[in-house]
Amino acid sequence: MNAYMPYILCLILFCIGIYAVLSKRNIIKIILGVVIAEYAVNLFLILVAYKTGGRAAIFSATENIPPQSMVDPLPHALVLTSIVIGLATTAFMIALAIRLYGKYGTFDITRMRELRG
Amino acid sequence: MSKEHEHGMSVIVKTVTRLTVGLIFLYGMYIVLHGHITPGGGFAGGVIIALSFINLDLAFGGKVSGKVFSKGGTSLVEALGAVMFLALALMGLQYGGFFDNFLHPDGEPGDLVSAGIIPLENIAISLKVGAGLFGIFLTLIVLQKFESEKKQ
Amino acid sequence: MIELYVLLGLMIAGAIIAIEVKNLLSAVVAVGIVGLGLSIIFLLLKAPDVALTQIVVEIAAVILLIRATLHRDIALKPCGSRPFGGFLAILFLGLAVLAGALTFSGGLNPFGSPLMTVSEFYPMNAVAGTGAVNVVSSVILDYRAYDTLGEATVLFTAVVGVLTVMRSKGKKKEEDLQGNNE
Structure with missing residues (x-):
């Protein structure tokens, strides 16, 4: 199998998220698209860090684990912060959607444009 | 039926919540305190602690969990976490630089008390993340519910 | 690494269902499938810290999405596409595939050798x-x-x-x- 196959599947997942953002009319669907694209980016960083036959980046008191056999810990640290930021931004988007629903009574963004003014 | 049973979900959910919510909270504390020797850390542990409060809130309705943790208390705890994190960072200035690990040589690697200021920073991060998430939840869910009740 | 491909296929199927299904509750649950599959993939890729954080954050995100949106009367309304949205989406996807092809043909290391x-x-x-x-x-x-x-x-x-x-x-x-x- 091709050595780049996981990356290509990850790109497909990202494209699905972007497609939802660009073409859906329901705000909740747009939020779900952003969430899916964000998952794909996190997955891509972790895929880049993986080493074949590698071990998790945690040392043990009873077992001697050579540092050369560990996977790359730096993208793990970056993704760890990115996941929590993603949750916070998702909550903010939900708050905006609830406010828009309270003002217009719908989640459909084309109807919001009609009702303006 | 006491007054407590009027809000929230059914009696089964309330009983199971009463039995498990303490264990969930303890598991979050464990994840935070062992963040430097096992997988986990302040982020995951803070979210687990917030989820234990969210569980209480969903099962018993907003009024019971509001007694445990009000919105002002949530803001206070979040600010406390931020101040603790920054104070630890500033204390490093005395020894070498911002975020200097000034307690480092204490303890053997792999013990619970080791790694200098990393466990303390984990606690600060968990306070900040947990209180922030629970504050967002309270704002989004509970206030919304009050507004819809007011309209009716 | 056959588990990785199976889980990635499940995630892609979950994402397509989440975007195309009419009922919003089903869409949120399908996003939950994507997030939990992502957590298992993190575990397979030897990232236990990230897997633990992802599973917890996913649960919190699904609770927020369900509770904050789905007690409203919006479940069965049709949610179609925007005018010009499809054209824009196809244009963007073409560019994304082109960029991906250019990236994978040169700069990126093969999977498994960081x-x-x-x-x-x-x-x-x-x-x-x-x-x-x-x-x-x-x-x-x-x-x-x-x-x-x-x-x-x-x-x-x-x-x-x-x-x-x-x-x-x-x-x-x-x-x-x-x-x-x-």
């Missing part, structure tokens, strides 16, 4: 330098603590933003305006 020139420093020196056995923990809270400080700032900003958007006091004038419109 570029370790910078990151080799961390496993080599983490225990002696910080005393933490968990290398990821030592990276986020010691070597790259500025990242965590920035993350705390973004989280604080998001909380303040949610509180500002959702505040209910001091809105009497706007309620009067809405009453006039109705």
Whole structure:
């Protein structure tokens, strides 16, 4: 199998998220698209860090684990912060959607444009 | 039926919540305190602690969990976490630089008390993340519910 | 690594269902499938810290999405596409596939062999330098603590933003305006 196959599947997942953002009319669907694209980016960083036959980046008191056999810990640290930021931004988007629903009574963004003014 | 049973979900959910919510909270504390020797850390542990409060809130309705943790208390705890994190960072200035690990040589690697200021920073991060998430939840869910009740 | 491909296929199927299904509750549950599959993939790729955080955050996100949106009467309304949205989407996807092809043809290492020139420093020196056995923990809270400080700032900003958007006091004038419109 091709050595780049996981990356290509990850790109497909990202494209699905972007497609939802660009073409859906329901705000909740747009939020779900952003969430899916964000998952794909996190997955891509972790895929880049993986080493074949590698071990998790945690040392043990009873077992001697050579540092050369560990996977790359730096993208793990970056993704760890990115996941929590993603949750916070998702909550903010939900708050905006609830406010828009309270003002217009719908989640459909084309109807919001009609009702303006 | 006491007054407590009027809000929230059914009696089964309330009983199971009463039995498990303490264990969930303890598991979050464990994840935070062992963040430097096992997988986990302040982020995951803070979210687990917030989820234990969210569980209480969903099962018993907003009024019971509001007694445990009000919105002002949530803001206070979040600010406390931020101040603790920054104070630890500033204390490093005395020894070498911002975020200097000034307690480092204490303890053997792999013990619970080791790694200098990393466990303390984990606690600060968990306070900040947990209180922030629970504050967002309270704002989004509970206030919304009050507004819809007011309209009716 | 056949599990990885199976899980990735499941995630792609879950994402397509989440976007194309009519019922919004089903869509949110399908996003839950994507997130939990992602958590298992993190575990397979030897990232237990990230897997633990992802599974917990996914549960919180699904609870927020369900509780904050789905007690409204919006479940069965059709949600079609925007005019020109399909054209834009196809254009963007074409560009994305082109960029992906250019990237994979040259710059990126094959799967399973990371570029370790910078990151080799961390496993080599983490225990002696910080005393933490968990290398990821030592990276986020010691070597790259500025990242965590920035993350705390973004989280604080998001909380303040949610509180500002959702505040209910001091809105009497706007309620009067809405009453006039109705």
